[in-house]
Amino acid sequence: MAGKLQDKVQREASIQQNQVLEDFRWAVTSRHASLMGRKEVFMGKAKFGIFGDGKELAQLAMARAFQKGDFRAGYYRDQTFMMALGELTVQQYFAQLYAHTNVEADPASAGRLMNGHFATRSLNEDGSWKSLTSQYNASADISPTAAQMPKLLGLAFASKLFRNNKALKEFTDFSVNGNEVAWGTIGNASTSEGMFFESINAAGVLQVPMVVAVWDDGFGISVPQEFHTTKGSISEALLGLQRTDTEKGFEILRVKGWDYEGLMQAFATAGQLARESHVPVLLHVEEMTQPQGHSTSGSHERYKSKERLQWEHDWDCILKFKEYIISSGFATADHLDEIEAAVKVEVKRLKDAAWAEFSGEVKVELEEVLSLIRSTAEKSTRKVLLIQLADDLKKTINPIRKDVVSTVRKVLFLLRAEGDGIKKELKEWYCQQQEKNFDRYNSHLYSQTATAVSNCQVIPAQVNENSPLVDGREILQAFFDYTLEHNPQFFAFGEDVGKIGDVNQAFAGLQAKYGEWRVMDTGIRECTIIGQGIGAALRGLRPMAEIQYLDYLLYAIQLLSDDLATLTYRTKGGQKAPLIVRTRGHRLEGVWHSGSPIGMILSSLRGMIVCVPRNMTQAAGMYATLLQSDEPALVIECLNGYRLKEQMPQNIGQFTVPMGIPEVLREGSDLTVVTYGSMCRIVMDAAAELAEIGLSLEVIDVQTLLPFDTQGIIGQSIQKTNRVLFADEDVPGGGTAFMMQQVLDNQGVYSHLDAAPQTIAAQAHRPAYSTDGDYFSKPSVEDVVEKAYQIMHESNPKKFPAL
């Protein structure tokens, strides 16, 4: 089937001379950028380099088949593709190599990522969407091998939704009838990763317009192919996925990386098939080379045989391209040499321009500092030392910002005993630079737009004595019903979410009501569930991806951490994926159904909002807030809360819960207890018991852990009670340690404390099974009562004698 289709496309797209010569120009432009890039690293002007040499021709073919509105999710070899599309200039290429922090200089990452990490900007400066269908799109790259695959699935899946859900037809800035193809690139060795196989399988099941091109150069750094892939060939290994006349599956194409016509034909075929028929395609590009080896970290002569090196030389795709051009009569050898010579000059000019701009900024700062230090030295008793520091700084070869700023800080430290007048100007300079450097290196961990969660409208839940008491899950069900009706971009998916409406039935009946493109089941594949959500969110949709139990978040934590949580930061606000991850956790039953690994989450998901609602009303309010915002979030519902009774708010779907604002659940005067999630009820029960003996607890539900208490409500409580206990169900030193650090470091409470701040957490092991297992593994009411009492005993042993 593939053969016939390929022939047809070839006949339609006969190769033109001007196209060939333009492609040649791009190929040699990219190649010389690679060659010069490596030299820049060895000259000490950049720290590390990884380049796209040897992969040029296939990328030109991919660029030819790529259309506006399409998305790429690829890896660090794709410079030729980006250049040929006009999405990466040579100057920008070098700016990234030098880590130039200006967005204009390096629009992909503003100097935040190693070279070879590509991205287009999907957002305007105010964070609003650009018209994605009017531009070429590259989702922002990450370094972990194969981690581009899950979001690739999502990018392709979005086309499926846009094509099949009529309510989405109006969103023409995101899609035109789902005609967009998601193009992936991956190295041959990286196809060994689980993420690759999981994504490929899911794409076959979902039949999404995804083309995966494998750049096969026979190695993964030093390790040859036979260590990576069964039968030594990914297209062989995946043959079982090949579609047939009667069965859906993948189209699998093989082509050589030096065969210009073959590549053009294969990519055109793949693009057409995916675009028109939503058939996923695996395009195995074999016999690629790596002329300069893997990266600047090593040399391939150490592990490639002489024969292999010779073969790579002889089958270099640009060499073969030249032979093809000459033998086809498109140009003479001399003409090609002329083109290449001119390209080389131009690449060098643009490289030098990038360096001049990058180093020029630092030079200005350096000169300012030298003059400030010298003038300060004249007035200082430490003159000799200051002049020495200035001279040392002046002598630095290829100075960077660190050299300048660290010298200033050393000088200010030396001047610590001298009057403010002497160091005023230097200090002012340093303060201004701190602000600028924060913007350069530390901004955009979270959204900085008007739709950041912090700007969302607060609408209280309306509940009165007539509000009916219902099961917690019914509150969520009413919320999802409202949202599905009012927000066409919203859809929910996950294991058992569709037909039965999730294992706790919060979506019960909603697939029947809104259809399979709004509420859907997936295979058991947590990582690609998240990838599916990230990709769809990158394309303007509002997905809610469900992880059935919090314990299984581990399968997806790498992707959440590396991709979703870093997205805004690593593009400096150039892309967003406002995915909501819904899950349920805390206490229920046993090792894998009652986890509360909050420390793990907090350490790995900075960049995401983390909500820990104590009940389903709060959860519904948090979802409403998140849907107003453009930030990605994890919401952990209480596993044991779906059947507990809550009052149904009249304004379900509309009321919101503000993020970063704890709620005081009970006022008290002796001890502040800070907690969240399922522990709220335990602590409230303990507070009621302790009240009977005259001990007054103030109970605070933090509600969200990221952001954490942005208004210092906990600190205000401690000023009143002078004692604090942090309680949760994580391991000791997990979530409680985080909360304590936040309060001690940021809220200035130390001087108000009359007793050591304390924590209460679960045992360090996973929870044992059943009710007794829970009692002896997780903090119980008695544990909280005794711990709180103990703190009071230390303060006043007379009133509270030892237990």
Ligand SMILES: Cc1ncc(C[n+]2csc(CCOP(=O)(O)OP(=O)(O)O)c2C)c(N)n1
């Ligand atoms: C998860 C992960 N493991 C290891 C690495 C280190 N690493 C970077 S590239 C690479 C080899 C990749 O080889 P291949 O997929 O064939 O791509 P190529 O570089 O040859 O184009 C390795 C092991 C990484 N980036 N991510």
